[in-house]
Amino acid sequence: MELKDQIAIVTGAGRGIGEAIALTFARxxxxxxxxxxxxxxxxxxxRKIEAxxxxxxxxxxxxxxxxxxxxxxxxxxxxxxxxxxxxNNAGIxxxxxxxxxxxEQVWDQVMAINLKGVFLCCQTVIPTMIERRRGKIxxxxxxxxxxxxxxxxxxxxxxxxxxxxxxxxxxYELAYYxxxxxxxxxxxTLTKMTDEKAPQDVKEKIAARVPLGRWCSPEDQAEAVLFLxxxxxxxxxxxILDVDGGQLLGFGNYPEDIERRMKAxxx
Amino acid sequence: xxxxxxxxxxxxxxxxIGKATALALAREGGDLVCNDLNLDWxxxxxxxxxTIGPRAMAVQANVAVxxxxxxxxxxxxxxxxxxxxxxNNAGTxxxxxxxxxDKAEWDKILxxxxxxxxxxxxxxxxxxKARGGGKIxxxxxxxxxxxxxxxxxxxxxxxxxxxxxxxxxxxxxxxxxxxxNAICPGVTMTPLVEAHSTIEMRESVRSRTxxxxxxxxxxxxxxxVFLASEKSRMITGSTIxxxxxxxxGMQDWETYVRARKEFLRNKKxxxx
Numbered sequence: 001m002e003l004k005d006q007i008a009i010v011t012g013a014g015r016g017i018g019e020a021i022a023l024t025f026a027r028x029x030x031x032x033x034x035x036x037x038x039x040x041x042x043x044x045x046x047r048k049i050e051a052x053x054x055x056x057x058x059x060x061x062x063x064x065x066x067x068x069x070x071x072x073x074x075x076x077x078x079x080x081x082x083x084x085x086x087x088n089n090a091g092i093x094x095x096x097x098x099x100x101x102x103x104e105q106v107w108d109q110v111m112a113i114n115l116k117g118v119f120l121c122c123q124t125v126i127p128t129m130i131e132r133r134r135g136k137i138x139x140x141x142x143x144x145x146x147x148x149x150x151x152x153x154x155x156x157x158x159x160x161x162x163x164x165x166x167x168x169x170x171x172y173e174l175a176y177y178x179x180x181x182x183x184x185x186x187x188x189t190l191t192k193m194t195d196e197k198a199p200q201d202v203k204e205k206i207a208a209r210v211p212l213g214r215w216c217s218p219e220d221q222a223e224a225v226l227f228l229x230x231x232x233x234x235x236x237x238x239x240i241l242d243v244d245g246g247q248l249l250g251f252g253n254y255p256e257d258i259e260r261r262m263k264a265x266x267x
Numbered sequence: 268x269x270x271x272x273x274x275x276x277x278x279x280x281x282x283x284i285g286k287a288t289a290l291a292l293a294r295e296g297g298d299l300v301c302n303d304l305n306l307d308w309x310x311x312x313x314x315x316x317x318t319i320g321p322r323a324m325a326v327q328a329n330v331a332v333x334x335x336x337x338x339x340x341x342x343x344x345x346x347x348x349x350x351x352x353x354x355n356n357a358g359t360x361x362x363x364x365x366x367x368x369d370k371a372e373w374d375k376i377l378x379x380x381x382x383x384x385x386x387x388x389x390x391x392x393x394x395x396k397a398r399g400g401g402k403i404x405x406x407x408x409x410x411x412x413x414x415x416x417x418x419x420x421x422x423x424x425x426x427x428x429x430x431x432x433x434x435x436x437x438x439x440x441x442x443x444x445x446x447x448n449a450i451c452p453g454v455t456m457t458p459l460v461e462a463h464s465t466i467e468m469r470e471s472v473r474s475r476t477x478x479x480x481x482x483x484x485x486x487x488x489x490x491x492v493f494l495a496s497e498k499s500r501m502i503t504g505s506t507i508x509x510x511x512x513x514x515x516g517m518q519d520w521e522t523y524v525r526a527r528k529e530f531l532r533n534k535k536x537x538x539x
Contacts, residue, residue, distance in 0.1 A: 172515045172523065175477030187501070211441025216501040223498035232489040235453075235482050237512040246503040249438040258442060 002230045004029035007080045009072075011063050011121060012090030014041025016191035017140065020218030021087055021225050023048060028226060031055035033076050035090065037062055055080075063090045063117030064109075073124035082132065085229050086125045088118040088163075089140040094149075094156030107155045114159035115166070122170060126179075135179040136229045139167050140221070143187045143244050164240060171238030180237040182228040187244025190215035208255045211246030269496045270297030274350050276343065277301060278330050278387055279357030281308025283457030284406060287484035288354055288491045289323075290315060295492060297352065298322040300343050304329055304357070322347075330357045330383030340390040349394040352495045355384045356406040358425075360418030373421045380425035381432070388436060392445075400444030402495045405433050406487070407449045409510050416454065417463075426451075430506060437504030446503040448494045453510025455482045477512035477520060 008025045012018040014036030022032045026049040034049070034056055036042040042058035049056035057079055061068040076083055094110045095102050118139055129135030144152060145160035164183055171181035188206050195203070207214050224243045227233055242248060250257055275292045279285040281303030289299050293316040301316065301323060303309035309325035316323035326342065328335040343350055358380045363372065384405055395401030410418060411426030430449055437447035454460065454472050461469075473481050490507045493499055508514060516523065 168515055171512055172477055172520070175512045175515075176479065176520055176524075178478065180478070211438055212444065212446070212501060212503055213442055214501075220499075220501040224502065227493045227498065232493065233509075235478060235480065235486040235509050235511045236490070236507065237478055238515040239508045241502070241507060242505045243499075243502050244505075245501045246437050246441050249434055249441075249504040254438075254441070258439070261439065 001029035002226065002232075003085070006030045006084040007033070007076070007082050008085035008087065008229070009033040009035060009076060009083060009121075009125070010087040010089055011035040011117070012037075013045055014038050015045075016193060017186065017189060017218045017221045018087075018089040019045050020222040021089060023052075024219065024222035024226050025085070025229070026052045026054045026056070029054070030085065031080065033057045033059055033072075035059050035061055035063070035072060037090070062113075063088075063121055064112035066120055069117075069120045069124050077128065083125045083128050084134065085136045085138070086121060087138045087140065087225055087229070088121050090117055091140070091159075093152055094159070095153040096151060097153045099154045102153055102155050110155040110159050111162070114156070115162040118163050118166060122166075126174070129174070129179050130177045133178050135174075135177075137170065137174075137179065137181040138225045138228050139163050139181070139183045140225070141167075141183050141185050141240070143185050143242065143247060145183075146185055146240075146242065146248055167240075168238050175237050180228070180233065182233070182236060182238070183240045184221060184224050184228065185240055185242045185244065186216060186221045187242070187247040188215050189218060189221060191218055209247070209252060210244070211249055211254055211258075214245065216243055216245055268296035269492070270295045270352070272296075273352060274298045274300065274343070274347055275352035275354065275495070276340075276350050276387070276391065277354040277356055278383065279303060280312050281305050282312075283459055284452065284455060284484045284487045285354070285356040286312045287488040288356060290319065291485070291488035291492050292352070292354075292495065293319045293321045293323070295496075296321060298347065299324075300339075300347075300350070301325045302328055302330070302339060302357070330355075330387055331378040333386050336383075336386040336390050340387075340394070344394050349398050350391050350401070351395070351398060352402045352404070353387060353391045353395075354404045354406065354491055354495075355387050355429075357383050358406065360415065360422035362417055363419040363421075365420045368419060368421060376419070376421040377425050377428075380422065381428045384429050384432060388432075388447075392440070395440075395445050396443050401446075403436065403440075403445065403447040404491050404494050405429050405447070405449040407433070407451050407506065409451045409453045409508065409514055412451060412508075413514065433506070434504045441503060446494070446499065448499075448502060448504070449506040450487060450490050450494070451506055451508045451510065452487045453482050453508070453513045455484060455487060457484055472513075475513060475519065476510075477515060480511055482509060482511055
């Protein structure tokens with residue numbers, strides 16, 4: 001058990017990747033604060049964590065709202081006395097529009113949740129971590145922050161690039177206190193919601209474009225987050241870890257491209 | 268016991284990062300092929316692996332020589348039935364200016380650091396495919412992303428090339444469930460580095476490292492274990508930097524903080 005009795009907070013942990021991270025942490029012995037904007041989802045994940053014999057605190061808070069984030073931080077300190085790990089996972093998909101058409105309020109909302117939310121949650125936990133000279137922060141960005149988003153718009157991409165820039169500064173500033181800050185960039189990840197909503201042919205088409213030939217699972221992302229949050233990664237900070245099955249490689253036409261190369265190579 | 272029943276080949280396993288990696292894989296149950304140019308060193312690592320528990324064989328081979336690599340891999344396949352994990356760790360470098368470096372000197376470094384990765388990767392592809400998948404982990408260097416502090420331009424070029432090779436090989440081997448990734452260590456306190464550096468030099472590295480510690484071979488080995496495990500089954504063509512954050516900043520930490528504290532005192536906002 002790698003995180004035995006550590007106190008972790010995972011934002012947006014009511015479902016999907018956040019839920020997988022929360023459950024993986026609990027498997028490793030951590031007590032987990034399950035933040036989500038949807039309280040029902042947070043409670044259901046918290047119950048699963050308690051069933052594993054760990055403590056859990058479901059907490060409804062909008063990460064882009066400073067006073068709600070502060071209340072959450074205060075409650076955690078009151079309840080558990082400390083915070084060892086923060087995973088900033090909460091985020092929204094954005095507009096999927098071309099820049100010319102993105103409404104200003106959508107841009108502002110995406111920036112507020114995806115970027116300011118990370119800033120506010122970090123600001124809230126940093127004093128405790130600095131005081132104790134220990135802590136791990138893992139921010140979930142996106143493959144969009146390595147080039148651009150395939151399905152989302154520039155609002156989403158810009159917000160995730162922002163998370164990477166913020167993470168570099170945080171890593172640099174907090175390293176002095178022995179606090180590691182790293183980023184995971186998930187590629188196409190098959191959450192329960194995506195699995196149910198997306199048509200089978202679309203799912204297969206996307207899987208075919210991944211060199212490893214399949215979608216990432218939320219657990220794949222969670223294992224990478226666990227690695228960065230563990231002492232195995234104590235000399236890793238300010239790093240961006242892509243978990244994408246090789247999606248960043250090549251030119252987006254994987255099946256045709258690899259077949260063309262194989263044929264050309266054999267003749 | 269992540270690697271029970273798996274066979275790992277680590278090149279340059281005689282000391283430093285290679286040795287730490289071999290021992291870390293063995294602690295998780297993996298059988299080890301310890302390659303080194305120096306057979307005594309390889310055997311010493313193999314003995315330590317056996318003390319931990321798994322099987323170990325020591326094989327002397329120069330990774331720069333294709334024939335020696337092919338013979339080594341054939342021996343492992345014949346005696347143990349195959350290979351699941353390859354860690355391309357063997358490498359070398361020395362401080363030398365380009366204007367003092369003739370082509371033969373350049374070739375020597377490129378043949379080992381880049382040619383060795385090519386030779387070993389190519390040699391294990393058939394056995395990895397036959398076993399339904401596998402892992403190739405290349406120990407590159409932070410020099411491959413920036414430049415080398417202690418080594419020459421040949422070293423930097425070879426490590427940058429290893430990163431390119433890693434991406435390309437990951438692309439080609441994806442359908443065979445073979446993950447290919449790289450690790451970029453910062454200055455790591457191997458016996459070799461310790462022998463060739465002064466206490467002042469090591470303290471200088473420590474003070475410039477944001478996490479205020481020196482990278483140890485075990486830190487790199489931990490990252491290798493992660494990349495060799497099923498926990499990273501969807502990571503390919505990627506790199507992990509293990510450098511204590513030294514690649515983050517362009518200035519020393521104290522100056523960075525002083526500027527911000529002064530700003531806080533004066534509260535002067537520049538621009539908007």
